[in-house]
Amino acid sequence: MSETIERALAEQGVVSAGQVRWEELPPAPLTLEGAAVLHQVVRLRRDAWRSAAMADRQRMASAAAAWLARAETRDDGQTGLYTLLGHKGDLLWVHFRPDFVALSEAQLELGRLELWDYLEPAWSFVSVVELGLYESTVKLWRELAARGLRPYGPEWMAEAEQLKARQREAMRPRLFPRLPESAWICFYPMNRRRGESKNFYRTPIPLRREMMREHGETGRRFADRVRQIVSGSIGLDDWEWGVDLFADDPVAFKQLIYEMRFDQASAEYAEFGPFYVGRRCRAADFASWLQGGKTAAAPAAEL
Numbered sequence: 001m002s003e004t005i006e007r008a009l010a011e012q013g014v015v016s017a018g019q020v021r022w023e024e025l026p027p028a029p030l031t032l033e034g035a036a037v038l039h040q041v042v043r044l045r046r047d048a049w050r051s052a053a054m055a056d057r058q059r060m061a062s063a064a065a066a067w068l069a070r071a072e073t074r075d076d077g078q079t080g081l082y083t084l085l086g087h088k089g090d091l092l093w094v095h096f097r098p099d100f101v102a103l104s105e106a107q108l109e110l111g112r113l114e115l116w117d118y119l120e121p122a123w124s125f126v127s128v129v130e131l132g133l134y135e136s137t138v139k140l141w142r143e144l145a146a147r148g149l150r151p152y153g154p155e156w157m158a159e160a161e162q163l164k165a166r167q168r169e170a171m172r173p174r175l176f177p178r179l180p181e182s183a184w185i186c187f188y189p190m191n192r193r194r195g196e197s198k199n200f201y202r203t204p205i206p207l208r209r210e211m212m213r214e215h216g217e218t219g220r221r222f223a224d225r226v227r228q229i230v231s232g233s234i235g236l237d238d239w240e241w242g243v244d245l246f247a248d249d250p251v252a253f254k255q256l257i258y259e260m261r262f263d264q265a266s267a268e269y270a271e272f273g274p275f276y277v278g279r280r281c282r283a284a285d286f287a288s289w290l291q292g293g294k295t296a297a298a299p300a301a302e303l
Contacts, residue, residue: 026151027205029137030160032168034129034175035077035096036103037231039187039242040110041089041123041276049118049290061287064115069283071095071106072179079106080179081286082278089122092187092278094244096129096179115290123274125189127242129175130232134209136163141205180227182246183280186253189239189273200269211265218260225252239273250277 049057071079077097084092093110097103103126110116140163149156168175192200200208219228227246234240245253260266281289 025141025145025205027201029205029208030133030140030164031232032131032133032164032171032175033232034131034172035098035177036100037125037127037129037242038093038095038097038103038107039123039125039127039276040093040095040107040121041084042091042093042119043122044090044290045118045120052118057291058287060114060118061290064113064290065283065286067109067113068286072283077102077176078179080185081281081283082185083281083289084276084278086277088274088276091119091281092185092276094179094185094187096177098176100128125187125233125239125242126236127231127233128236129177130230130241131167131171131174132212133163133167134205134212136167138206138209177229180246182227183248184246184250184253184277185280186245186247186250186275186277187242188275189233189237189242191240191271191273193269193271198268203269211263211269215260215263215265218263219256221259222252222256225249226256253277 052060068079068081077095079096080094082092082094084090095103095106097106140159144151144156144159149159194201203211219226225247229244229246231242231244232240233242245256247253
């Protein structure tokens with residue numbers, strides 16, 4: 001544990017003038033939720049695809065490219081397509097939609113394409129864009145405790161909702177993001193440890209706040225090279241969060257994640273799932289990729 005975090009925890013041992021300790025306050029930070037997100041990893045059934053008549057392949061490829069072109073430019077949440085490196089899949093479809101109803105429609109529309117008969121699902125991930133309000137939560141909890149308000153009582157909840165409403169309006173572009181124009185994506189799911197010796201969820205909220213602050217500072221050093229979108233999946237999928245990283249140079253993914261491994265939040269409390277790295281394949285290039293298995297043409301960010 002770093003000296004900074006130890007000192008912060010000691011300072012937060014008493015969190016109000018009334019000597020209310022952190023153990024007596026709600027442990028969960030407030031969160032804001034935004035766009036619904038679906039990641040679909042698929043494999044192209046190449047033998048079946050190559051066996052289809054050329055005219056049929058051209059028709060199916062054109063229809064799929066047309067669907068992707070519309071989905072790429074939606075105003076209320078986009079779809080991006082990426083060609084994957086490695087054996088885990090051939091394509092990664094990433095859908096952002098305003099809600100889960102629209103997300104379900106995106107999945108159904110894609111499944112109705114003739115091309116889908118030649119795509120084999122390999123993995124998927126359901127989540128919702130999430131922003132954790134650790135700083136604001138700890139500050140608010142301290143203020144409410146100092147006023148003698150009971151946690152989760154009517155006044156307490158009203159204050160929390162007012163804070164979330166203000167933050168939701170200020171953070172709307174981050175809650176409903178546009179897909180970055182970056183050439184590459186790195187996606188991975190992750191958990192926070194909750195084992196016998198290390199349990200993130202039993203760690204005092206002031207300490208978690210300091211860990212996440214340290215983690216955020218590492219990320220900000222890469223802000224000019226890597227764009228990050230974090231989505232929450234607790235109760236929605238098998239992992240607790242999904243992380244999308246976007247960059248024009250995939251080496252930046254390695255550098256960022258390597259440095260973050262030294263943060264306490266990762267070094268002691270993080271568990272990571274599979275990593276998927278892919279190159280952007282735009283609608284204009286998709287038919288070409290399907291017809292010859294060719295590498296997708298360079299995205300705009302690479303030209």
